Amino acid sequence: MEVLAILIPVSLFLGLLGLGAFVWTLRKGMYDDPDGDSQRILDTRYDDKPKPVSPKPEASESASGDK
Amino acid sequence: MHSATARPSACPACDAAPAAEALAAKAALPDARILLSVPDAHCAACIGTIERGMAQMDGVRSVRLNLTLKRLSVDAKAGVEASAVIAQLDRLGYEAHELDPGTLSMTETEKQGRELLMRLGVSGFAMMNIMLLSVAVWAGADGATRDMFHLISALIAVPTVAFAGQPFFRNAWKALRAGRMDMDAPISVALILTLFISIYETLQSGEHAYFEAVVMLIFFLLAGRYLDFRARAVARSAAQELAALEVPRATRLVGGVETVVPVANLVVGDVVLVRPGGRMPVDGEVIAGKSEIDRSLLTGETLPVFAGQGVIVSAGEVNLTGPLQVRVTAAGKDSSLHRMADLVANAESARTRYTTAAERAASAYAPTIPILSFGAFLVWMYLSGGDLRLSMNIAVASLIITCPCALGLAVPAVVTSASGKMFRKGLLIKDGTALERLAEVDTVVFDKTGTLTMGTPVPTNLDQHGQDVARVAMALADASSHPLAQALAHALRERGVTPAPLDALSEQPGYGMEAQWQGQRVRLGRAAWVGAQARTTTAAYLSLGGETHAFTFADQLRPGAADVVAGLQAQGKSVWLISGDVEGAVQDMAARLNITDWLAGALPQDKADKISTLQAAGHKVLMVGDGLNDTVALSAAHVSISPASALDAARAASDMVLLGRDITPVADAVRMSKTAMKRIRENFWQSGIYNVIFVPVALFGYATPLWAAAIMSISSISVTLNALRLK
Numbered sequence: 001m002e003v004l005a006i007l008i009p010v011s012l013f014l015g016l017l018g019l020g021a022f023v024w025t026l027r028k029g030m031y032d033d034p035d036g037d038s039q040r041i042l043d044t045r046y047d048d049k050p051k052p053v054s055p056k057p058e059a060s061e062s063a064s065g066d067k
Numbered sequence: 068m069h070s071a072t073a074r075p076s077a078c079p080a081c082d083a084a085p086a087a088e089a090l091a092a093k094a095a096l097p098d099a100r101i102l103l104s105v106p107d108a109h110c111a112a113c114i115g116t117i118e119r120g121m122a123q124m125d126g127v128r129s130v131r132l133n134l135t136l137k138r139l140s141v142d143a144k145a146g147v148e149a150s151a152v153i154a155q156l157d158r159l160g161y162e163a164h165e166l167d168p169g170t171l172s173m174t175e176t177e178k179q180g181r182e183l184l185m186r187l188g189v190s191g192f193a194m195m196n197i198m199l200l201s202v203a204v205w206a207g208a209d210g211a212t213r214d215m216f217h218l219i220s221a222l223i224a225v226p227t228v229a230f231a232g233q234p235f236f237r238n239a240w241k242a243l244r245a246g247r248m249d250m251d252a253p254i255s256v257a258l259i260l261t262l263f264i265s266i267y268e269t270l271q272s273g274e275h276a277y278f279e280a281v282v283m284l285i286f287f288l289l290a291g292r293y294l295d296f297r298a299r300a301v302a303r304s305a306a307q308e309l310a311a312l313e314v315p316r317a318t319r320l321v322g323g324v325e326t327v328v329p330v331a332n333l334v335v336g337d338v339v340l341v342r343p344g345g346r347m348p349v350d351g352e353v354i355a356g357k358s359e360i361d362r363s364l365l366t367g368e369t370l371p372v373f374a375g376q377g378v379i380v381s382a383g384e385v386n387l388t389g390p391l392q393v394r395v396t397a398a399g400k401d402s403s404l405h406r407m408a409d410l411v412a413n414a415e416s417a418r419t420r421y422t423t424a425a426e427r428a429a430s431a432y433a434p435t436i437p438i439l440s441f442g443a444f445l446v447w448m449y450l451s452g453g454d455l456r457l458s459m460n461i462a463v464a465s466l467i468i469t470c471p472c473a474l475g476l477a478v479p480a481v482v483t484s485a486s487g488k489m490f491r492k493g494l495l496i497k498d499g500t501a502l503e504r505l506a507e508v509d510t511v512v513f514d515k516t517g518t519l520t521m522g523t524p525v526p527t528n529l530d531q532h533g534q535d536v537a538r539v540a541m542a543l544a545d546a547s548s549h550p551l552a553q554a555l556a557h558a559l560r561e562r563g564v565t566p567a568p569l570d571a572l573s574e575q576p577g578y579g580m581e582a583q584w585q586g587q588r589v590r591l592g593r594a595a596w597v598g599a600q601a602r603t604t605t606a607a608y609l610s611l612g613g614e615t616h617a618f619t620f621a622d623q624l625r626p627g628a629a630d631v632v633a634g635l636q637a638q639g640k641s642v643w644l645i646s647g648d649v650e651g652a653v654q655d656m657a658a659r660l661n662i663t664d665w666l667a668g669a670l671p672q673d674k675a676d677k678i679s680t681l682q683a684a685g686h687k688v689l690m691v692g693d694g695l696n697d698t699v700a701l702s703a704a705h706v707s708i709s710p711a712s713a714l715d716a717a718r719a720a721s722d723m724v725l726l727g728r729d730i731t732p733v734a735d736a737v738r739m740s741k742t743a744m745k746r747i748r749e750n751f752w753q754s755g756i757y758n759v760i761f762v763p764v765a766l767f768g769y770a771t772p773l774w775a776a777a778i779m780s781i782s783s784i785s786v787t788l789n790a791l792r793l794k
Contacts, residue, residue, distance in 0.1 A: 004212070008200075008219065011196065011199055012196060012219075012223075015192055015193075015195060015196040016192075018192055019188065019189065019192040022188040022192065023185070023188070026181060026184060026185055026188065031181075031184060032133065032135070032177075033133045033134055033135045033136070034135055035134040035135040036114065036132065036133055036134030036135060039110060039111040039114060039134055040111065040114060041111075042111035043111055043114060043115050044115075045115060045118075045119065
């Protein structure tokens with residue numbers, strides 16, 4: 001039963017981690033365009049290298065807009 | 068095609084110069100952030116084309132197309148104007164309209180959606196973690212271990228309920244204060260009461276705690292709410308865009324100087340300039356210029372009408388060939404457009420608020436939950452001789468088991484599934500209750516022009532003309548933007564006709580085209596001008612070497628028009644054709660489509676009256692129409708559909724929008740709405756049966772948290788699966 005002392009905090013931590021990841025994706029606006037996301041996978045533009053980070057990232061404005 | 072003529076922004080360059088002043092104020096900002104509605108974007112290729120094409124523009128920093136909302140946001144350096152962006156999109160082949168970023172940037176709808184999703188996520192993660200601990204308890208953990216597990220569950224559940232349960236608490240409070248009883252009140256009571264009893268039990272080292280049931284209930288109910296919300300969000304944002312679009316401008320002429328002003332600022336006596344392709348912003352009288360105007364959206368007439376000095380025009384008509392100067396006779400509230408809007412408002416207020424099946428079920432079911440639970444409490448108090456703890460426990464168990472988590476999913480799951488299927492077929496449901504109303508329909512009324520027909524003329528007698536006639540006609544027609552000429556040129560090009568070489572080609576606005584061919588004058592246009600005998604049908608006339616030739620036109624049937632009428636009649640619906648067009652054309656169309664009931668020459672109010680008469684006789688009417696003259700009828704009908712090519716006002720007044728050219732989905736939709744309603748009813752029965760079986764179990768005191776959790780998940784899943792069966 002001593003193992004519970006480790007397992008319970010671990011499971012709670014993992015749960016919180018998952019929740020944190022979910023909150024992050026929500027704040028980043030990753031659920032704003034489900035139709036577009038399913039189509040963008042067919043886009044060949046950034047197949048070789050990732051999209052360059054724009055000088056003004058979208059995250060700042062969507063995060064400030066949240067609540 | 069309507070999309071070609073019904074575009075006020077067809078000539079973005081013309082608007083660019085005066086609009087620059089208005090936008091100069093915006094240029095003071097460090098960054099320009101432009102929001103545009105791009106209604107035609109629909110696929111991966113569209114995303115690629117638009118984003119790549121826009122990135123090449125000077126001063127554009129980043130572009131992102133949101134396909135769900137069909138909205139393009141452009142971050143650009145100061146000084147980049149919306150009109151330039153629209154022009155660029157036009158070159159890429161996409162129609163775009165500017166949206167007001169102020170009203171749209173973070174709309175109430177989006178905020179609501181994110182909030183719901185956040186609550187759903189939090190309750191989901193909490194549910195998983197509590198379930199982890201609960202499974203251990205159900206598997207046999209007892210004594211100190213069980214108490215600790217319950218305690219940890221409580222630590223997770225209390226903040227979760229406090230955060231994720233807010234929508235229910237808020238709604239319940241609102242309803243109770245207004246003296247109503249809705250579903251959220253018993254839900255809120257169940258959530259709070261169960262939570263407190265469970266905490267009490269935990270502190271008393273009790274055997275049963277319902278933490279997982281509480282959080283699970285919240286999770287499933289929120290899932291239902293979110294589905295419901297999603298199904299309506301697309302439509303709601305479309306409506307918002309329509310509102311944001313309404314910044315109609317007109318070109319006012321003062322002493323020969325053109326200024327672009329909002330239509331609201333025009334007063335009677337002003338002179339406005341309406342360019343070819345533009346829409347009349349006001350009612351007025353033509354004082355200079357000659358042209359033809361398309362009245363089809365207002366009256367359903369297919370023939371363009373000549374407009375010269377002294378002709379009275381109404382707001383909403385489209386100017387086709389030459390620039391017109393119009394003196395305003397009625398603006399703003401007095402214009403015919405506004406009178407139409409008033410009629411629509413009247414018709415809408417006359418339509419009684421529709422009570423959905425879910426609301427009826429909820430109002431019948433809501434009071435039984437607290438009554439049952441309170442009854443159980445009293446009976447057990449009596450039976451056990453005043454054992455408060457036991458009675459409380461049983462009351463709470465029956466409360467949580469009767470809580471309608473499958474009932475909350477019963478309607479949204481089916482509606483989401485149905486609207487997804489319909490969207491793929493090309494129908495967008497704008498109103499949440501439209502599906503239910505559609506299922507009750509027994510009479511279908513169609514408008515003619517633009518609804519059963521494409522509203523585009525097609526030449527019918529090309530075979531009767533010689534090679535030279537065809538070649539000259541094509542050369543003349545190709546140079547004009549008149550719809551008949553365009554249709555003629557298009558049809559001839561498809562037959563492989565090559566245009567004849569012409570000299571001195573010129574357009575006489577309002578009359579036709581004129582040129583020199585092999586030393587003789589050729590003309591293509593109106594009968595009188597060409598010197599031909601006018602026919603009764605729509606036709607364009609060509610004079611060539613002293614002879615005249617007539618090209619006759621007929622309005623092209625919309626693809627699937629015959630199928631949709633046949634399909635609806637096969638389903639036992641009676642089909643009507645009501646049009647503002649002349650009797651001959653309507654009768655002809657009715658005969659072609661095998662429609663026995665028709666009405667011609669109907670004014671907007673006539674159409675609405677006819678529908679009211681039908682509805683007064685106990686029929687439920689589906690109105691399908693596209694014109695401004697249909698808007699009153701659309702809002703008077705039990706449920707209404709308009710094609711995407713319809714005027715904004717008609718689309719706004721209708722409950723569903725047909726996205727493609729094909730009209731067949733209308734028949735499918737009527738059929739599918741029936742099956743959807745069947746599924747909804749099945750779902751009600753299913754969740755009812757679960758209650759009938761398990762409520763006695765709870766009342767007799769045999770219910771455990773495991774039972775509650777199992778019933779909740781099984782009933783929710785079976786209801787969802789049943790919804791997915793929809794074909």
